[in-house]
Amino acid sequence: MGYPHPIHPKETPVLSKHFGEVAARSYAGWVERGGYVALKKAIGMAPDDIINEVKASGLRGRGGAGFPTGMKWSFMPKDTTRPHYLCCNADESEPGTFKDREILRWTPHALIEGCAIAQLAIRAEMTYIYIRGEFTEPYHILMRAVDEAYANGVLGADALGSGKRIDVVVHRGAGAYICGEETAMMNSIEGRRGNPRIKPPFPAVAGLFGMPTTINNVETLAAVPAIINHGAAWYATLSLSSPKSTGTKLISVCGHVQRPGTYEITLGLPMKELIYDLCGGMRPGHTLKAVIPGGASVPIMTPDEVESCPTDYEGIVAHGSMLGSGGMIVMDDSTDLVYVIMRLARFFAHESCAQCTNCREGTAWTTRVLERLLAGEGKASDLDLLLDLAENMTGKTICVLSDSCAAPVVSGIQKFRADFDACLNGSRPTVTVGA
């Protein structure tokens, strides 16, 4: 595999420092690299002190929503009369996103250590790591690491001689994007169809098996050991822009760049530097046309919006989109945005759990209308129809899958109207796309 790439001077390797080192996958190799020191430290801390440290670091959820991690942990009840659970979301499947995969493949013990520390903080005895079924290679690597962690006494009834029980179970999904939605994930672990649940109750009140539960993304949990080791103040200084966006972020870049891959940046790095310096810019002879910065479900950005945009939570919002999961799809001038959006809509239509009408019907009809535009059979009224569908798919369902389908459609029509017009006026070669 032609990956990982050598670390670029503009990267800040915290999580990615040992990507590419096969030896880092083993328990011994991880301990040699400073592994499980943070867990030992955390065992000596009061749970609330761990939570406060993570709060002070400014760490925010790396799965997409960007919710402050320490605050999420603080929602968990303090009493332990009932079991508490931690779920680690390793169901990475947002198109454009392939960052957690690198953590799972190269530094599985960083994740296990993060899970163990989080368990201490939220007073849980058990983590379920929900890994998507298609991640066959990462699954086998993670399973080996978990077995090794048990064999070396890091996990189990008396974790690291602390007298505390810390357990990690890896639960394998079976091909459903929606199970990355936290309440669908809990249903899936419970052996049910992966339908999202209505909130409230929120997971911290009644989550997995009806018990208080916290769900964190792989990258979020893997960042915790470094925060415990080096301190919240150190992590909080890692920012090139907004004080609300601290630390490093893995950004997986794909599409028409010269060097696609997963890069670790300090939040706030100009998006232009990420695309042109780290990823080598466009293919020769091509110019930038569009960027989807945070996985398939965020609005599409124009080159003008990219021009002055810092890569952080607030900056991307101010420039017309969202950081999301950090899965960045870069498109050059050869790209037909209508095709890209149709393909995204087809993705969401395929992955809709179908319990809400607006999503089940909306994603399917959006896909069909886009397909007929591409086939040269569109009507002038189709763009209004798409926008009408999008409006009825936003904020009207149990989860945000249908909103996610609507976002690229709306931003695509608003910002790349010429591509849609070309489908209508016959100036574009027609493409027949399978239903």
Add this chain to the structure above:
Amino acid sequence: VSAHDTAAHDPVFAGDVLAKLEALYPKYPDKRSLLLPALWLVQETRGWISDGSLAEVAEKLDLTPAYVRGVVTFYTMYHTHPVGRHFIQVCTTSPCGMCGAGDVVQALLQHTGCGDLGATSPDGRFTVSEVECLGACGFVTPVIIDDDFIDSVMPELVPDILARYP
């Protein structure tokens, strides 16, 4: 093999496979949570999930066959019909689709002899399936054959790759 022939079902959960299932019991507070892992064990052992296997899983976990069917059909990776000896998944979602995944699909269909997506080749060797996002968008085109992840597949590489799967 008929997908609906339950009369002569040879139990999946015996010996090692049963031991693997039983080793999972302490990890969950109830039996129903073993459903996805149990279905994986069936598929790993038999290649697909027949009605007979489905009923067996239901009995083991104190569930009804109808409930188990509802779950099985929700998840795309469980096969409810026999598939080829080697199951091929190729990603065609936007990032892959705009970087040439469609040509890889065509090459796979042609060189396996499958003809159509979801169909099994006449020699029973391959089934090709188009899947939504494999989470490997920077390694276009990603393909999974059985448990093997293969990145950066291009149409001209397909014959050599297939030769590794007799």
